[in-house]
């Protein structure tokens with residue numbers, strides 16, 4: 492007999508693979524499916540709830556709700572049990588319906604130029620296992636995809652997982668991605684990825700539904716679902732690291748634009764004759780304010796030379812080629828003027844782009860993320876000052892700049908969320924289903 496995981500997986504496979512939940516939607520002509528979805532998502536997102544509360548929330552009759560709940564109980568996605576509530580004030584306590592988050596596991600993967608992070612989560616986005624390993628994304632497509640496949644198999648073996656546990660795989664990629672064709676717009680190395688559909692390649696390898704998106708979009712999505720932005724429907728997310736990535740959330744969903752290129756704040760044009768960027772232009776924000784640019788500025792004392800031509804660079808950073816962004820952050824904290832000015836210079840460049848974004852989009856919040864933001868105030872203060880100078884005053888006054896909450900888990904968790912969102916936009920998977928559930932997993 493098929494399990495509910497197999498049934499959900501088959502439904503996802505039958506739809507257009509890799510397409511996100513927001514664009515799939517529900518066939519509202521099928522009222523019965525739609526009602527099932529309303530009830531299931533009400534229990535999943537607001538539960539545990541009594542049947543009477545579900546009826547109130549969904550606007551469905553108590554009879555309809557009860558019929559649907561009875562079907563959901565059979566397939567194991569929900570269970571019913573008395574809820575021990577200390578605040579209960581006597582009388583008959585209603586029996587509450589709970590969503591069973593552990594019915595399935597999802598794999599979330601983050602690909603950066605040099606690292607892979609793999610996690611599993613349950614249907615509630617709770618992380619169950621984590622695995623990281625070095626990766627060479629600048630290698631050929633065939634070799635990169637094979638390395639990814641090998642890492643997935645090692646992770647599953649280490650976590651005692653088999654494919655029957657996995658509902659699907661979400662993948663975050665640290666490069667601009669065409670969301671219509673699942674191809675890289677700007678590959679990370681010198682090899683051509685033209686015509687390589689990442690979703691199709693990975694589905695061929697793993698035989699489960701696969702969803703891909705850009706890393707910054709996914710970090711934005713997980714901050715929206717589980718992190719610092721749970722209470723905001725419209726915001727911008729900017730990560731500062733190896734590159735500078737941006738993601739826009741509109742009405743709780745990723746806003747992709749036409750190609751998937753929306754939110755690419757790293758390619759805002761800032762400096763007329765700045766360094767060459769991977770996108771083909773010169774002077775993009777990323778080339779001026781990513782970690783490498785900050786490290787180079789601090790070690791050469793470039794910003795320092797501008798404000799104090801005779802000043803000497805602090806000895807711990809001058810002319811060293813083995814320092815990284817953490818050395819710069821520590822030097823800034825220890826009072827090194829060259830390191831502080833390098834962080835401030837990057838902060839002003841980011842602030843210019845943030846100011847324009849605030850004027851254009853009037854977001855509720857802007858989330859800044861990455862080591863330079865989490866570990867030090869010099870860059871963040873400069874972003875605030877410059878954005879305040881550049882943004883339309885009324886919009887600026889209404890926007891808060893905050894830092895991300897989920898850290899290294901933000902991208903893989905967002906990747907897993909793509910699968911969860913897609914699964915629960917599918918109404919038909921949960922109706923009329925007589926199958927059994929595999930019980931507890933992992």
Ligand SMILES: [Zn+2]
Pocket residue numbers: 757758768769770771772775777
């Ligand atoms: Zn660029």
